[in-house]
Amino acid sequence: MKRVLLDMDPGIDDALALLLALRSPELEIGAITTVAGNVEVEKTTKNALKVLEFLGLETPPVAMGCSKPLFRELRTAKHVHGEDGLGGLFLPEPKLRPLTKHAVEVMVEEVERSGGRIVFVCTGPLTNLASALRDYPETMGKVEGVIVMGGAYGLTPYGHGNITPVAEYNFYVDPEAAEMVLDSGLPLLAVGLDGTMDTAAMLSKEEYEELRKGRTKEAKLAAELVKPLLERFGKVALHDPMALVSLLKPELFKIGRYHVRVETKGELTRGQVVVDRRPFILPGEEWEGREIRICEGVDGEGFLRFFLERLME
DSSP states (O other): OEEEEEEEOOSHHHHHHHHHHHTOTTEEEEEEEEOSSSSOHHHHHHHHHHHHHHTTOOOSOEEEOOSSOSSSOOOOOHHHHOTTSSTTOOOOOOSOOOOSSOHHHHHHHHHHHHTTOOEEEEOSOSHHHHHHHHHOHHHHTTOSEEEEEOOOOSSSTTOSOSSSSSOOHHHHHOHHHHHHHHTSOOOEEEEOHHHHTOGGGSBOHHHHHHHHHOOSHHHHHHHHHHHHHHHHHSSBOOHHHHHHHHHHOGGGEEEEEEEEEEOOSOSSOTTOEEEEOOSOOOTTOOOOOEEEEEEEEEOHHHHHHHHHHHHHO
16 A cells, blocks of 8 residues: 655646545555645635545545745636636535644655655645755655656647646746756656646546446546536546556556756746757756656556546446
């Protein structure tokens, strides 16, 4: 069993990833930490609690994290996820309450409690993790692995931006945090738009009908969550679930290693990931970008089938 911490900003697709994680017996979820992103952190925290309460769960514990990016004002994605973050889906106000500890404190405690044998799955802006790395570098350096849903790497036809022509939303919101995490030296896998926007991996009306007819609470809630996006866009990209599946079913993914930097100063390129793909580098031109693992392809059909079966089984 793999111990994980879920750092997220629910958010429709974060909620889908949470449902998937809760249905995965391979995982032991130590904690859920929330961050400002798709909506304000008070709402992302409440949404995580709503999902747990809908399923009749009181654990894992939820800790509220950073309310804004490291150095910038928050830009939400309410134009996609709605004012509440869950597409206007009515779920009762949760009776569950978050921990009184800040998310960064919980992250550090989870690393210490597990002796570093924990994987962080981060599906929102990376503000919490960057803050933990800044304030507790020695402890956080022991983390076994980090999976990040974020970035557009230009490695596939789908690897272009979604919030700007060149930037993926999570990295755009807090590019300094993204640069800090990608440059940290942690064992990191980035699952970005190069994989999640592959049309073969998107949920269509056919898959929606399967979910809608599913008998589990998770399938029924997932169907309600994707419905407004499906009606609006015709297909739904499962960004955050794909990041989690890269841990559960790594054989579905093609992974490459590249040196990267995140643009933090450009006016038109804020949050862009610059990937060094040069076949050779002349002496004296070594680049400072850190080498990380990046998803550069996915078995879209296999991913979709796994996602559906895990929620419906």
